[in-house]
């Protein structure tokens with residue numbers, strides 16, 4: 473029974489990015505009375521799930537992500553069917569690397585072992601298929617054939633719409649200010665008080681701010697990512713706009729970090745090519761100009777483009793922002809709060825969580841309602857980090 477004036481739910485999900493929205497969707501599918509809370513009016517572009525496109529791929533060095541992707545492809549297709557919206561476009565995903573790059577070799581080995589459709593591409597094949605993209609001798613390429621693009625904004629809208637159709641409640645523009653643990657958890661927002669048997673915290677780059685008062689200090693870093701779009705020097709000349717699929721470059725141009733790109737979608741005539749890294753920033757201060765950025769990401773991208781895709785102008789035509797929330801090993805956190813089992817945490821998606829969100833949401837919903845987890849969660853446990861509990865507790 474809820475106290476007078478308070479609404480009681482089976483589950484409350486905090487944060488309506490793609491992870492929280494998919495969690496709420498799975499909970500509603502399980503006929504749980506679910507509330508999804510979001511601090512900003514929806515839709516918004518302050519977190520990590522906004523924008524039109526994300527890469528989907530099975531090409532991972534970690535076999536557990538490749539395994540999860542099998543079900544993700546099925547669930548994305550189901551979502552397309554349920555919402556009547558196209559959310560996936562198959563382009564293939566090119567993986568480019570210096571010959572002998574360890575991660576590249578592991579990705580190829582993993583795809584072979586898991587019988588994922590993929591192919592090696594010779595320099596001659598690359599030239600024919602992808603004019604305008606110039607690899608150097610000693611660099612190699614392969615293609616994850618079913619890799620491609622997810623339409624991110626449309627996907628987020630579709631999940632939230634279906635959640636509501638199943639009876640779920642979304643309250644946006646309501647910021648969670650306080651969480652009181654207990655057998656029934658009390659969640660106080662800036663305008664209401666709710667109760668639930670279990671809650672899931674999927675607060676993206678705000679995870680640390682929500683978890684700290686619950687005595688949990690996770691090793692999360694929030695990074696501001698510059699999302700860059702590039703224009704052809706001479707429109708139509710390089711052939712790159714017509715031919716370029718999604719790509720991921722490991723260790724190219726002497727860079728440890730990856731560079732990645734997606735076909736033209738957001739802005740006619742512009743291609744999205746970004747650096748998989750950025751400078752640390754609080755999500756509240758994302759838009760403040762950094763004086764001396766530690767990582768000169770845009771300069772690195774300009775140098776990459778001059779060398780590998782010289783048909784593009786080496787200065788970005790559009791720069792937007794998005795946030796990463798990174799763990800030290802770049803694997804996600806999917807676990808219970810160590811002291812409060814009915815508080816579940818999904819965090820640290822480290823710049824690669826969108827494609828995996830259908831299964832992440834399923835796992836978080838299982839943790840919340842105490843069902844057996846569909847996957848081995850060892851890589852995602854909080855216990856892999858040292859001293860996550862604050863001494864104050």
Ligand SMILES: Cc1cc2nc3c(=O)[nH]c(=O)nc-3n(C[C@H](O)[C@H](O)[C@H](O)COP(=O)(O)OP(=O)(O)OC[C@H]3O[C@@H](n4cnc5c(N)ncnc54)[C@H](O)[C@@H]3O)c2cc1C
Nearest residue numbers: 487489490491511519520521527648676794821825826827
């Ligand atoms: C530039 C960029 C490129 C990427 N590329 C890819 C890619 O190609 N493929 C891929 O798979 N993934 C990619 N990702 C990663 C993917 O987008 C993220 O992993 C994913 O969006 C994370 O979702 P989230 O729900 O955890 O976070 P968010 O989308 O940030 O959602 C968290 C939500 O919680 C809300 N919130 C926080 N605190 C509170 C509170 N106190 N009360 C109420 N609400 C609160 C926030 O407002 C926010 O809406 C990329 C990310 C970026 C930034």
Ligand SMILES: O=C(O)[C@@H]1CCCCN1
Nearest residue numbers: 527730732748823824825
């Ligand atoms: O999740 C992905 O597939 C990409 C890889 C490159 C960085 C951004 N995310």
